[in-house]
Amino acid sequence: MKQETIDMVLKFRDDRNWKQFHNPKDLAVSISLEAAELLEVFQWSAEDLFCEGKKDKIKEELADVINYCILMADACGLDLDEIVSEKVKRNSEKYPVELAFGSKAKYTELK
Numbered sequence: 001m002k003q004e005t006i007d008m009v010l011k012f013r014d015d016r017n018w019k020q021f022h023n024p025k026d027l028a029v030s031i032s033l034e035a036a037e038l039l040e041v042f043q044w045s046a047e048d049l050f051c052e053g054k055k056d057k058i059k060e061e062l063a064d065v066i067n068y069c070i071l072m073a074d075a076c077g078l079d080l081d082e083i084v085s086e087k088v089k090r091n092s093e094k095y096p097v098e099l100a101f102g103s104k105a106k107y108t109e110l111k
Ligand SMILES: [Mg+2]
Pocket: 034, 037, 060, 061, 064
């Protein structure tokens, strides 16, 4: 993630003296709530699995999730690029291309 983006989110927080409220538990709650708002965009949409007509709302809620993830990483002293890279590496080991290509099976079910 660009440092400029992280700095912008942290500046927004610091300009309002909100860091005092941003403990890891409440940030985790906030990530989950914003993810639920993202899910709400698709509520009752039946077979509609596309973004068309919903992009503005999706952008807003996805940005909320990402902003809280940035704040959570800051509160816990975590580097977002590093933790994402480590996770992709672990997932690559769990889902080797030769077993997982084109499959939606959980890694425990891959043969
Ligand atoms: Mg929201």
